[in-house]
């Protein structure tokens with residue numbers, strides 16, 4: 001995506017409501033045609049950020065650039081954005097057709113052209129023949145499609161979606177996810193979608209912005225966010241993560257918990273931490289291996305404390321008797337066929353391997369090292 | 372063991388909830404029935420009585436629509452019907468025409484002293500009904516303050532308050548508070564996102580007024 005020109009740039013944007021700081025120093029940029037997802041827990045400022053970009057809310061500090069131009073003073077009508085609001089905001093007194101045509105009226109096209117365009121849009125979102133219905137006569141998913149068609153009808157350069165799928169049930173959501181993504185790619189519209197559903201962000205977006213209490217916690221591809229979460233917050237918010245607390249840095253690439261030594265390669269900036277520094281180590285459940293070369297590093301003895309069947313895999317709680325500090329238990333996700341092959345049952349004693357390149361190091365609170 | 376006791380404790384709770392709901396349902400139905408009965412007694416029965424009376428003559432014989440035909444053939448009487456319709460139509464137009472800008476100013480502007488203006492709009496509700504009449508007579512009556520031009524200080528102006536004009540003024544005064552109340556509620560209940568949606572689609576203030584504000588108020592119309 002780096003080869004494409006930047007379409008949107010948000011620079012150091014802050015938003016303060018009275019005493020409350022909703023956004024603090026947010027900076028990011030979006031290339032033309034890129035699909036960016038804003039992800040974060042409820043109340044972290046996602047909608048506020050989207051509204052600042054749309055021009056529905058004026059930032060307290062910072063600048064929003066569209067195609068290099070400072071649009072901070074522009075109202076929403078001059079920013080060429082299409083918006084799908086949280087819970088749609090369709091005009092209840094207008095039919096689906098009239099809703100979609102709403103933004104086309106001012107462009108002064110002849111009525112027949114508008115009608116043809118609306119028909120095209122209705123087909124595009126899979127609502128052919130539903131145009132005469134009012135929003136109250138449509139299902140949630142159909143209303144969502146009308147809202148989407150209405151937003152793209154005006155041929156916006158930037159599409160802003162605020163949790164467009166949150167009101168729908170899992171099946172419909174799954175379907176629309178793919179449809180929105182396809183549509184976005186076909187039309188090549190730069191898109192920013194707010195969500196608090198990590199799966200939605202991971203599957204749809206080219207890039208994810210994770211927001212924590214009004215600050216940008218991480219900006220990266222879904223892969224980077226999942227594989228190299230920048231902080232324990234991000235690690236915990238997206239997927240699940242085992243945290244091994246109470247570890248100490250011994251040397252670059254070498255950490256100790258009690259009398260256990262763990263090797264870590266490809267450190268994420270932790271080489272800047274001084275020896276003796278307290279850290280938290282982290283590993284994803286699916287990265288923990290239950291079989292391997294006996295001579296491999298980071299081999300620990302464990303006991304199976306519990307097993308949970310999940311169909312294609314098992315979640316296995318592992319007790320680490322050797323680790324005297326905190327490390328207590330780890331949760332591993334192991335493919336069912338491996339569990340069968342290794343004949344793992346509760347209370348089995350077995351070796352576990354923590355691959356050197358899958359462990360992450362986080363400095364404990366108070367130690368200021370950005371990764 | 373503990374789970375079993377917990378379950379036992381839970382069950383009576385669930386039953387209470389169910390009966391509470393049932394009771395609520397019953398009270399609701401009972402109230403609806405009572406309201407219907409009340410409306411029957413005070414509205415439907417008298418009207419029915421009236422209708423029955425209208426098709427029989429003094430001696431109790433059925434005469435069909437004869438009374439109605441006489442009614443419409445008597446100019447003075449049919450004129451009365453027309454007057455009633457005229458007065459109520461004009462009253463509605465004025466009450467809504469004045470009430471809408473008032474409600475709009477109260478809910479959608481940053482006008483100062485909103486509390487005061489709201490109280491002013493509500494005043495006719497609290498004043499005794501006779502007060503309207505007396506005030507109108509004192510101002511516009513044959514010897515009224517305005518009719519006589521402030522005791523001759525100014526040229527007088529007679530608006531012929533003893534007639535439809537007076538009735539309409541009084542009715543507008545009387546219905547204005549309701550109009551303001553109903554329209555304010557409609558105006559405050561409109562979803563702010565609809566305005567934002569309209570704005571993002573390029574609608575100006577005038578268009579969003581006609582496509583968002585007015586339709587929202589239209590739902591308040593039947594209450595008039």
Ligand SMILES: Nc1ncnc2c1ncn2[C@@H]1O[C@H](COP(=O)(O)OP(=O)(O)OP(=O)(O)O)[C@@H](O)[C@H]1O
Nearest residue numbers: 017020022040041042043044045046047048049196
């Ligand atoms: N107009 C406002 N005035 C005061 N505070 C506001 C305003 N709008 C938002 N906030 C506050 O800013 C914070 C962020 O709100 P925002 O709506 O951006 O959250 P969000 O991340 O979209 O949450 P959700 O996932 O629940 O929609 C919240 O704590 C909210 O209370």
Ligand SMILES: [Mg+2]
Nearest residue numbers: 046047048086
């Ligand atoms: Mg939100």
